[in-house]
Amino acid sequence: MSAATSRPTVEARNLSVRFRARGEAAWPWSKAGEVKAVENVSIAVPRGEMFGVAGESGCGKSTLARALLNLVAPSAGEVRIDGRAVAGMPALELRSSIQMVFQDPYNSLNPRRRVGDIVAESLVVHGRFDDRERAHRTLTMLEKVGLGAQHLERFPHEFSGGQRQRIAIARALILEPQFLVLDEPTSALDVSVQAMVLELIRQLRRDLDLGCIFISHDLNLLGFLTDRLAVMYLGRIVEMGPTKEIFAAPAHPYTVELIAATPSPYEEGREPRQPIEGEIPSNVNPPPGCPFHTRCRKRIGPICDSRLPELRWHEGRAVRCHLYDGPPAESGGAP
Amino acid sequence: MRRVLRTLWIRLFNSALVIAVLSVVVFGFMRMIPGDPILALMGTEGITDAKLAEVKKELGLDRPLYVQYLSWAWHVLQGDFGRSIQNNEPVLPMLLERLKVTAELAVAATILGSSLGILIGVVSAVRRNTIFDSASMIGALSGVSMPVFWLGIILIVGFSVKLDIFPTGGLVSHNTRLVAVTGFPLLDSLITGQRAATVDILKHMVLPTVTLAFAPAALVARTTRASVLEVINEDYVNAGLARGLSFAGVVARHVMRNALIPVVTIIGLEIGVYLGGSIVTESVFSYPGLGRYMMQGIMANDYPVVQGAIILYAAIIVVVNLVVDLSYSAIDPRVRS
Amino acid sequence: MSAATLPPAGSVLGALKLLAERPSAMFGLAVIASLVVVALLAPWIAPYAADDFTEGVLEPPSWAHLFGIDQIGRDLFSRVILGTRISLRIGLLAVGISLAFGVTLGVLAGYFGGWVDAAIMRVMDVVMALPYVLLAVLIATALGPSLENGIIAIGIVRIPRFARVARAATLATVELPYVEAARCIGASHPRIIAKEILPNILGPLIVYGTLSLGDAILAAAVLSFLGLGAQPPTPEWGALLYEAQKYLTTAAYLSLFPGLFVFVTVLSFNLLGDGLRDMLDPKSRR
Ligand SMILES: Nc1ncnc2c1ncn2[C@@H]1O[C@H](COP(=O)(O)OP(=O)(O)OP(=O)(O)O)[C@@H](O)[C@H]1O
Ligand SMILES: [Mg+2]
Numbered sequence: 036m037s038a039a040t041s042r043p044t045v046e047a048r049n050l051s052v053r054f055r056a057r058g059e060a061a062w063p064w065s066k067a068g069e070v071k072a073v074e075n076v077s078i079a080v081p082r083g084e085m086f087g088v089a090g091e092s093g094c095g096k097s098t099l100a101r102a103l104l105n106l107v108a109p110s111a112g113e114v115r116i117d118g119r120a121v122a123g124m125p126a127l128e129l130r131s132s133i134q135m136v137f138q139d140p141y142n143s144l145n146p147r148r149r150v151g152d153i154v155a156e157s158l159v160v161h162g163r164f165d166d167r168e169r170a171h172r173t174l175t176m177l178e179k180v181g182l183g184a185q186h187l188e189r190f191p192h193e194f195s196g197g198q199r200q201r202i203a204i205a206r207a208l209i210l211e212p213q214f215l216v217l218d219e220p221t222s223a224l225d226v227s228v229q230a231m232v233l234e235l236i237r238q239l240r241r242d243l244d245l246g247c248i249f250i251s252h253d254l255n256l257l258g259f260l261t262d263r264l265a266v267m268y269l270g271r272i273v274e275m276g277p278t279k280e281i282f283a284a285p286a287h288p289y290t291v292e293l294i295a296a297t298p299s300p301y302e303e304g305r306e307p308r309q310p311i312e313g314e315i316p317s318n319v320n321p322p323p324g325c326p327f328h329t330r331c332r333k334r335i336g337p338i339c340d341s342r343l344p345e346l347r348w349h350e351g352r353a354v355r356c357h358l359y360d361g362p363p364a365e366s367g368g369a370p
Numbered sequence: 371m372r373r374v375l376r377t378l379w380i381r382l383f384n385s386a387l388v389i390a391v392l393s394v395v396v397f398g399f400m401r402m403i404p405g406d407p408i409l410a411l412m413g414t415e416g417i418t419d420a421k422l423a424e425v426k427k428e429l430g431l432d433r434p435l436y437v438q439y440l441s442w443a444w445h446v447l448q449g450d451f452g453r454s455i456q457n458n459e460p461v462l463p464m465l466l467e468r469l470k471v472t473a474e475l476a477v478a479a480t481i482l483g484s485s486l487g488i489l490i491g492v493v494s495a496v497r498r499n500t501i502f503d504s505a506s507m508i509g510a511l512s513g514v515s516m517p518v519f520w521l522g523i524i525l526i527v528g529f530s531v532k533l534d535i536f537p538t539g540g541l542v543s544h545n546t547r548l549v550a551v552t553g554f555p556l557l558d559s560l561i562t563g564q565r566a567a568t569v570d571i572l573k574h575m576v577l578p579t580v581t582l583a584f585a586p587a588a589l590v591a592r593t594t595r596a597s598v599l600e601v602i603n604e605d606y607v608n609a610g611l612a613r614g615l616s617f618a619g620v621v622a623r624h625v626m627r628n629a630l631i632p633v634v635t636i637i638g639l640e641i642g643v644y645l646g647g648s649i650v651t652e653s654v655f656s657y658p659g660l661g662r663y664m665m666q667g668i669m670a671n672d673y674p675v676v677q678g679a680i681i682l683y684a685a686i687i688v689v690v691n692l693v694v695d696l697s698y699s700a701i702d703p704r705v706r707s
Numbered sequence: 708m709s710a711a712t713l714p715p716a717g718s719v720l721g722a723l724k725l726l727a728e729r730p731s732a733m734f735g736l737a738v739i740a741s742l743v744v745v746a747l748l749a750p751w752i753a754p755y756a757a758d759d760f761t762e763g764v765l766e767p768p769s770w771a772h773l774f775g776i777d778q779i780g781r782d783l784f785s786r787v788i789l790g791t792r793i794s795l796r797i798g799l800l801a802v803g804i805s806l807a808f809g810v811t812l813g814v815l816a817g818y819f820g821g822w823v824d825a826a827i828m829r830v831m832d833v834v835m836a837l838p839y840v841l842l843a844v845l846i847a848t849a850l851g852p853s854l855e856n857g858i859i860a861i862g863i864v865r866i867p868r869f870a871r872v873a874r875a876a877t878l879a880t881v882e883l884p885y886v887e888a889a890r891c892i893g894a895s896h897p898r899i900i901a902k903e904i905l906p907n908i909l910g911p912l913i914v915y916g917t918l919s920l921g922d923a924i925l926a927a928a929v930l931s932f933l934g935l936g937a938q939p940p941t942p943e944w945g946a947l948l949y950e951a952q953k954y955l956t957t958a959a960y961l962s963l964f965p966g967l968f969v970f971v972t973v974l975s976f977n978l979l980g981d982g983l984r985d986m987l988d989p990k991s992r993r
Contacts, residue, residue, distance in 0.1 A: 388833045389836075392833055392836060402850070515970060515973040515976075515977050517929065517969045517970060519928075520928075520970065527962070531959065642838040650929055650933070653932075653933060665844075668935075683838070684836050687836060
């Protein structure tokens with residue numbers, strides 16, 4: 036996990052993001068609860084890699100994405116790109132090295148602007164090139180994502196969801212970033228359209244040598260698309276490693292259930308599998324100990340409810356579970 | 371409960387803040403007014419600079435502005451609104467006396483406006499898209515668009531000048547003597563059993579009341595209609611009908627209870643409209659209430675009167691809004707956020 | 708209030724077509740259009756100048772003098788027609804003031820939130836604590852009675868209302884992903900406000916502005932009627948009513964026509980404004 040790779044890398048180091056819980060405090064002077072959206076997350080994604088982030092709704096995936104782009108300030112820890120902290124980086128420099136595609140293609144494009152303007156806006160904001168060159172590049176970019184000159188003057192509402200997502204991708208990539216964060220870019224799309232957008236993303240990743248962070252709750256998609264995978268639960272990473280290996284032998288009980296709950300793409304038409312039992316605990320007052328212990332079927336004892344497991348190296352990946360507390364050294368116990 | 375308490379605290383604090391800031395603003399504005407109150411009072415002729423300075427000193431008008439403000443504010447907090455520059459009488463008792471007159475008018479108008487508005491609104495909603503509905507909604511929009519003073523003028527022309535049913539203005543006729551007990555004219559006449567005076571006062575109240583109630587009635591009618599329509603389509607209405615309740619029964623029992631919450635709020639918040647309207651209405655009908663008194667104070671550059679009147683207006687509105695807000699949030703848990 | 712959106716392509720023609728489905732709004736629009744024409748052509752339509760004296764005083768309406776002759780022999784019809792220009796101008800200027808300041812403050816409050824929001828909206832609360840008329844009276848008094856000061860007073864009074872509308876619409880818009888997308892490509896706050904927020908909050912502002920035009924004209928008439936706005940002999944409608952007040956018993960027609968013009972004008976703006984609101988916010992359609 037060190038940044039020793041020679042390739043440029045986007046890194047989160049012990050990143051935590053907390054929000055003031057909305058409308059909680061009873062008195063003006065009493066302390067409001069905090070939403071612990073992201074807790075102590077460390078990842079490193081080099082250029083050229085497709086990195087997946089999985090997890091149920093509300094586990095902090097989008098917040099992590101926004102923190103990577105410095106769209107929310109971290110409460111602790113930091114984000115570094117190529118070794119430099121993004122917090123101090125000039126805004127435009129940061130923006131031209133990492134970009135994002137949002138989940139909801141119906142709201143991520145300003146309905147009052149023409150597609151050509153939306154895509155060119157990035158260049159205008161960065162003061163790059165003159166009008167002609169901008170127009171040229173906008174068109175080239177649109178063509179790269181499968182649209183054309185006839186679309187320049189149209190408004191977003193004239194496009195399908197898939198086309199809109201292509202426009203959003205064009206807007207992000209026209210700045211020629213090294214890294215691209217995709218926050219559930221296809222979850223709002225029909226399955227058939229999804230495949231085409233995914234193919235486009237794969238192809239662009241290859242052509243432009245992008246480092247991609249692909250966020251999704253669809254494990255099938257991540258399994259097919261990504262090189263490495265991080266599974267998040269209640270703001271924390273519970274398992275992280277090469278995607279193939281995680282799928283072959285998931286280590287964390289949560290990952291096991293998550294994979295079990297995902298309908299296999301080969302069993303089309305069958306009922307979706309059993310969802311994971313139990314409710315997701317509150318991220319304002321997370322359960323003590325292992326955050327997953329309230330739903331875990333492999334609880335091993337009181338330690339699960341009292342001590343937060345650390346991320347440990349286990350068979351080529353990192354796992355946060357007391358099952359893998361190392362050799363049966365329960366004796367080394369409570370400090 | 372804690373939330374309600376917290377809301378209460380914050381609202382109270384905000385209300386106090388509003389009035390405090392407003393007092394500064396009003397004080398500042400009054401001092402900006404072109405023209406000198408002393409000159410307005412004494413006339414410009416035969417007055418020496420020395421005499422002028424002496425009078426100013428006596429009234430404390432020679433001190434720095436912020437000192438004048440602080441001293442005024444301190445006194446106001448103790449219920450002392452100063453003395454009128456025009457006649458050197460204490461301001462507060464006079465303000466309160468006028469306020470009582472305005473209060474009777476405003477209450478009458480509120481009752482008339484709200485009941486008329488609710489009635490029209492409910493009937494329009496129930497008889498939706500009929501001629502009655504269209505007519506009353508056009509009427510309501512006209513009510514909102516009608517210049518209050520013009521309405522007053524038309525009523526005077528019609529009912530006083532042409533038909534001679536009601537007097538053109540004033541609180542009572544010249545020959546009516548009022549006995550003050552509480553200071554509320556209508557109430558006093560009832561208490562003392564002066565039937566002639568009661569009738570006379572009521573006669574004088576009719577046109578101003580109608581004038582004042584018109585715009586709020588229109589607003590209430592529009593709100594009621596919208597709110598009843600919202601509720602009427604909900605499931606329990608159909609359920610009620612299915613259980614064999616008559617339509618009128620369902621409307622009376624379920625619709626009204628749920629639909630009237632926003633309406634009651636609107637009525638409570640209309641207090642500003644009534645008070646604002648009363649300034650104009652009292653002007654048109656020479657009705658000796660707070661609004662007219664304040665306008666006279668403005669014309670005479672009588673700072674203490676105008677400041678006092680405005681603070682009084684603001685205090686009434688803020689308190690009423692506070693009460694409405696809090697009782698509303700007590701009724702409807704959804705707004706407790 | 709939810710952020711109502713204009714029809715996306717924003718074509719005036721499309722908007723008119725939608726509006727045409729609402730006869731009352733079209734009626735309002737038609738009246739307003741004719742008032743604008745009258746205002747523009749007033750000097751040519753009015754048979755007399757504002758201070759021309761004709762023969763006779765306090766003459767009731769006749770074919771020669773449609774609205775009658777006033778107490779010092781001026782043709783009331785001409786004065787009312789010339790007043791159209793004044794009243795519409797008052798409406799535009801006053802609403803212009805409210806719009807400029809109110810939208811600026813409201814957008815800043817909604818966009819930045821936090822203490823900026825708290826500070827701005829607290830001040831707005833203070834201004835809103837007083838009845839509209841009372842505050843206008845107060846400001847007009849402080850500035851001194853005149854047409855211009857009346858306009859300023861009315862403009863100031865409505866600032867908080869515009870601020871509220873703008874703030875609510877902004878709050879509904881800043882949360883949308885396209886605003887975050889704009890931050891994401893590095894756009895500055897002013898640019899985001901200008902390019903992403905403002906165009907998308909125009910709907911509610913247009914509705915509220917239209918309704919306000921009527922209200923501003925009404926308020927101006929009230930001020931003049933109280934002697935605090937336009938001063939005679941200016942033929943502003945409220946000032947005409949102020950003058951006519953003394954002749955209620957003898958010449959009621961002097962009060963009738965100027966008041967009627969105020970009423971019809973305000974009503975038309977309200978009809979149009981209501982229609983626009985229904986058009987932009989389909990939920991409120993009944
Ligand atoms: N601005 C904010 N203020 C307060 N709480 C927030 C804010 N943004 C997010 N949260 C909370 O943080 C938690 C994580 O939210 P986040 O959007 O990151 O989840 P997610 O994993 O992306 O979920 P989804 O799959 O639904 O998109 C949620 O509980 C959310 O309510
Ligand atoms: Mg998300």
